[in-house]
Amino acid sequence: MTEHRINGFRVHVVHVPSKTTHSHGSGDVSGINAALLELSTDTGLTGWGEASPWPVFTGTVEGSAAALNTYLRPHVVGADPVQVERLMHVAESVLVGHAEAKAALECALLDLAGQIAGLSMAEMVGGISRTEIALSFSVANPDFDADLEDVARIWEDGVRLFKLKTGFNDHGFDLMRLERLRALYGDEIGLRIDYNQGLAAHDAIRALRDLESFRPDFVEQ
Numbered sequence: 001m002t003e004h005r006i007n008g009f010r011v012h013v014v015h016v017p018s019k020t021t022h023s024h025g026s027g028d029v030s031g032i033n034a035a036l037l038e039l040s041t042d043t044g045l046t047g048w049g050e051a052s053p054w055p056v057f058t059g060t061v062e063g064s065a066a067a068l069n070t071y072l073r074p075h076v077v078g079a080d081p082v083q084v085e086r087l088m089h090v091a092e093s094v095l096v097g098h099a100e101a102k103a104a105l106e107c108a109l110l111d112l113a114g115q116i117a118g119l120s121m122a123e124m125v126g127g128i129s130r131t132e133i134a135l136s137f138s139v140a141n142p143d144f145d146a147d148l149e150d151v152a153r154i155w156e157d158g159v160r161l162f163k164l165k166t167g168f169n170d171h172g173f174d175l176m177r178l179e180r181l182r183a184l185y186g187d188e189i190g191l192r193i194d195y196n197q198g199l200a201a202h203d204a205i206r207a208l209r210d211l212e213s214f215r216p217d218f219v220e221q
Contacts, residue, residue, distance in 0.1 A: 004116055006081050008040030009073045011065045020141055028168075029140075033061040037068055037104040039112060041081060047111030049104035056197075058100060067101035076105065081112035136192065140165035144177055151181070161190040161217075167198020171207055178214040194220040 017031035037049040051064035075090045087109060091102050114124045122128045137154055139162050141147040151162060162181065166174040174193075181189060193216045199207055208219060 002043060004041045004043050004045065004081055004112070006039055006076055006079050006112075007042045008038070008046075009068075009077050010038040010040075011068050012036040012038065013061055013065050020146070035061050035065040035068065035101070035104060037108045039076070039081065039108040041112060045081075045112055045115050047081065047108040047115070049106065049108030049111070051100035051104040053100045059098070064098060064101040064104070067095060067098040068104065071095045071098075072101065072105055081109055082116055084109045084113055134161050135159050136161040136163050138163050138165055138194075139177065139181070142169070144173075144180075147177075148180070148184075155185070160188060161192065163192040163194050163220075165194055165196065167195040171210070175210060178211065178216075182214050191216045192218055192220065196221055 013033070013035050015031055015033050018029065021028050021030045032052055035051040037051070039047045039049075051061065051068070053059040053061060053064055071094055072091055075094060076087060079087055084106065088102065088106055091105055095102070110121055110124050114121055117124070120128075137151070137159055139147045139151065141150070164174070164177060164181070178191065178193075181191060191214060193211060211219060
């Protein structure tokens with residue numbers, strides 16, 4: 001069996017803009033920053049992983065890139081990519097936190113190991129349990145009319161789950177949007193609500209009780 005060794009470790013920091021700016025309780029988002037990890041082997045294989053932290057919650061992309069380049073690279077270059085569990089144990093032992101950077105490493109290693117074994121990523125982590133998953137669309141445009149147009153468009157594509165980003169405007173605006181969506185789509189629409197830390201603790205119980213009549217699947221953060 002051919003032996004493989006990791007001989008390339010490159011981190012690409014990229015910005016991916018979104019089509020529209022999304023408003024959240026924790027601020028506006030106009031795209032994502034990501035650190036893409038490219039691992040290559042001496043046999044010509046390439047594996048990819050991605051770290052996409054959000055600064056207000058989990059850290060910065062610069063932090064992920066530094067974690068990969070400074071602390072994880074020395075333990076990966078020269079290693080056998082099939083030894084995924086051992087390498088991830090090493091990553092945990094040499095670096096506290098930085099879950100996104102470690103996730104990028106694990107994904108890139110699994111990508112390589114799967115190519116070597118002739119298995120898909122799904123097969124590498126236990127096999128395919130379903131052939132499709134439901135898509136959830138975030139309703140987060142400050143211009144709600146524009147959001148309604150997007151909802152109507154993707155409704156035609158079969159999407160039935162919608163997460164309403166709340167807390168970036170006043171409570172009345174949030175209730176109005178929930179009322180409109182439930183009135184337009186009835187019980188067919190699955191509504192989720194996400195405050196992204198935009199709900200004051202002292203007012204949370206009252207605000208959440210106002211949401212009960214809209215029967216959300218869950219209320220987040």
